[in-house]
Amino acid sequence: MSTAWYRQVGSEGDVVLSTRVRLARNLTGFPFPDRMNAAQKQDLKDKVFAALKDDSESLRLFDVAALPRREAVSLAERHLISPAFAECDGGSALFLSEDEGLSLMVNEEDHLRLQTFGAGLCLEDCLARADEMDSRLCDKLHFAFSDRLGYLTQCPTNLGTGMRASVMLHLPALTESKTIPLLAGTVSKLGLTIRGLYGEGTRAEGAVYQLSNQVTLGITEKEAVENLKGVAMQIVGEERRARERICRDPAYEDRIWRALGVLKTARLLNHKECMRLLSLVQIGASMGLLDVPAETVTALLTDVQPATLATAAGKDLDAGERDTARAALVRERL
């Protein structure tokens, strides 16, 4: 668990927390999941299980509907599955690689949702690993594919490549300088979208954002990934320059130090405040102001989440218990 990608710091790790590539695939001979009955879902699952028979050592099978809810939600908090998939009521299945760098959801919005993950900026690597698994599945299953449209998907926004690549960006300085709305307008013209990963609107809790491609038609996966990478690197540069400016402000330096002080001492920490303070500590660590390993902060960003906290405790926690457990975990780590 401790070496999972979401607890590591990768390339451009001061700004890029992680990378994800997702492929949507559907099988011929079945309706889309929304229109499938239980027997059809089981039939489809059987076909996928058979196709993955040789991978049973490297891929673990999860019956998400049978997991305690906190564990299912924790999978979503770690971005291994979609939030909707955590709420599924049977008929679906999840395969997860041992290192949690690859997941395959069966009977989610599409028949198959294949995802690969990595720390930092690693789009080519994620795409290569997704392609490799996609090819092996393609050999054994009949994917619905149109020469004109490409891969057929339940939602037309995924038609074509069926690929959604995304990078999780930590942008505290651009958030502070209120540059995100402008950035959102610019990237949308480039076929990309940026949104806050936690919290509502553009003011994301913890200043964590997801930048992803929107266009899946008339473009190859490689082109889409190259476009995303180029824009991501530009944003990384802007964030770094904004950090240098902002860190010269004594009031901001003071906020960074205080954030560490509060995290090291607080007895109660709600999720929202905790993310905000961790974000400040992360920028302080990345600027060399604080002597806190970046890995420690990155791991905490995942581990302080409600269901992941409860999963670690092995029992359900009410809001007060969570705030206490969160504060204790943060004190211990820092």
Next chain:
Amino acid sequence: MSTAWYRQVGSEGDVVLSTRVRLARNLTGFPFPDRMNAAQKQDLKDKVFAALKDDSESLRLFDVAALPRREAVSLAERHLISPAFAECDGGSALFLSEDEGLSLMVNEEDHLRLQTFGAGLCLEDCLARADEMDSRLCDKLHFAFSDRLGYLTQCPTNLGTGMRASVMLHLPALTESKTIPLLAGTVSKLGLTIRGLYGEGTRAEGAVYQLSNQVTLGITEKEAVENLKGVAMQIVGEERRARERICRDPAYEDRIWRALGVLKTARLLNHKECMRLLSLVQIGASMGLLDVPAETVTALLTDVQPATLATAAGKDLDAGERDTARAALVRERL
């Protein structure tokens, strides 16, 4: 300096920061200071200097008007002189004992203002030391005294004993439970008054209050001091019970811990916030929650004040420099 009473913790020191007894005295043959000319002020000073000739080893003479303003104001911040006396433009003088436990202002509101100080609750001791010096001065100077009214003073509220005894109380829990206005009403019926030492109104910064006697006529000094002591001890008991209640609240415990965290890390601290946080740390220390010596907090309550900070730095500081110096001092001490 480090052993001055305002840096020590005395009897009932978890609640009572310090005690002060002040005697107002005037000499016959002179108008009150407001109506004196420069020659008369000098004449009076000469008389007092002569009377204190034998004490020149134990009493240091200060020409407050000639001090750098920061040092004069720092004397007021340490309560050794009145704020008005720090602003005086000559014609006055200050005698201060080596241990700063006794001060004598010449030509303040009255000709003489004799004050004794001590850490914690020590009214009898302060009164005894004030009486002793008063007797020695009385042997050499002619005090204006009426058999009917007692000591004559410029302001009629001091007529009679001319004595004002006060204790500085740290009442964070009673402040938190909004009990102070009720308390203020009660003590006024007992001939006492309570007021915030810093900040406006009853919500004192740092929850530090001054409880003092109001009545100076028809009562002996001893009776006034006994009355004050009795009421002070009742308030001490109430504050302690309130602290026990409040410290069972996890949210309050959290605030105490965070206060320490912020004080240990902040790079900028304004006076108001600093007093508020020190107040929380003091209650945490007094309840055994924090491992911070009470003396450290008590000394900081004095040393973080603006002019005392500048005096320690040996130069005038602007607001930003003060906030930086204050934060650095607090980090160093804690």
